[in-house]
Amino acid sequence: MKKPMNLRQFVNLKGLISATLLLMFGVMPVVAQNLSDKRHFEEDIDMRIPAGEFDARTVFHLQNINGEIETVGYDGDDILITGTKRISGKARFFDKYGPEDFYMDRLSGDYSLFVFVRQPWAKVEVKGDELHYRSNRKDDWDDYHLEFEFTLKVKVPRHLMADISTINGGELKVKGMRSGIEAGNVNGNIVIEDIRGAVTAKTVNGDISVDFDKQPSENTDLHTVNGNIEVTGPKSLSALVTFKSLHGDLYTDYENISYKPNRTTKIKDGMNSFNIGTSAPIQFGEGGPEMRIRLLNGNAYIKQSKS
Structure with missing residues (x-):
């Protein structure tokens, strides 16, 4: 009388059958898949x-x-x-x-x-x-x-x-x-370096970075919806900056600046911060070309070049 299979024999047999079926029929779906690859x-x-x-x-x-x-x-x-x-x-x-x-x-x-x-x-x-x-x-x-x-x-x-x-x-x-x-x-993102002349940079989802190696001589217009804007300029930067952000602030490490008294000023990480509800200008240095910065969700940074 033939002995019944124990559990281990059954599992091994089941695995063998599955492997055999895979070898026999498994190629067809692979070919079909390749056709749609x-x-x-x-x-x-x-x-x-x-x-x-x-x-x-x-x-x-x-x-x-x-x-x-x-x-x-x-x-x-x-x-x-x-x-x-x-x-x-x-x-x-x-x-x-x-x-x-x-x-x-x-x-x-x-x-x-x-x-x-x-x-x-x-x-x-x-x-x-x-x-x-x-x-x-x-x-x-x-x-x-x-x-x-x-x-x-x-x-x-x-x-x-x-x-x-x-x-x-x-x-x-x-x-x-x-x-x-x-x-x-x-x-x-938009990254602009070693630039002269008028600058316009606009993106929707991304940051904007502009590095002026010399004092800008023409206007700058920077705009992003979701992102930050960073401007690096010479230590003697002179510009008239207008800034507007629905959910963000303007930060700078420049000290030779003047602004209207209706702005709120605070300090963050050693940098001056301006929360501006209008587009009234901030004068950097002696003033000069306009630098217009517009954001919806993000901050702006105007920094001195370290070189």
């Missing part, structure tokens, strides 16, 4: 815009959508753009569009040069000195299931005025420009 494409970017395509009056505009940008002003004549293009999406979404449909392109305006990301579902045109995006998407939402990111490094002749922006996917950095900068981000 994402495809990834990566390519280097190398664009050169010769000096003959612009002049000293030209405003250089670089408009990214997804991806960080690092811009450096240099003493050369051409505009040089390098970086990486990344495209990803489920395999079936590559049937209609491919990686070649996403690329860096350029158009010229009256006194502007625009470099931007060309995408298949948007029509782009220049009117005067403005770049207009217009969606030509029909009702096929699958068009938008391809994800794209352009990580860019840019060298710009430092004497040009530049307007640099991105929306998602990283930080925007600018360094060494001499004729001013406009920098825009939506979901990311």
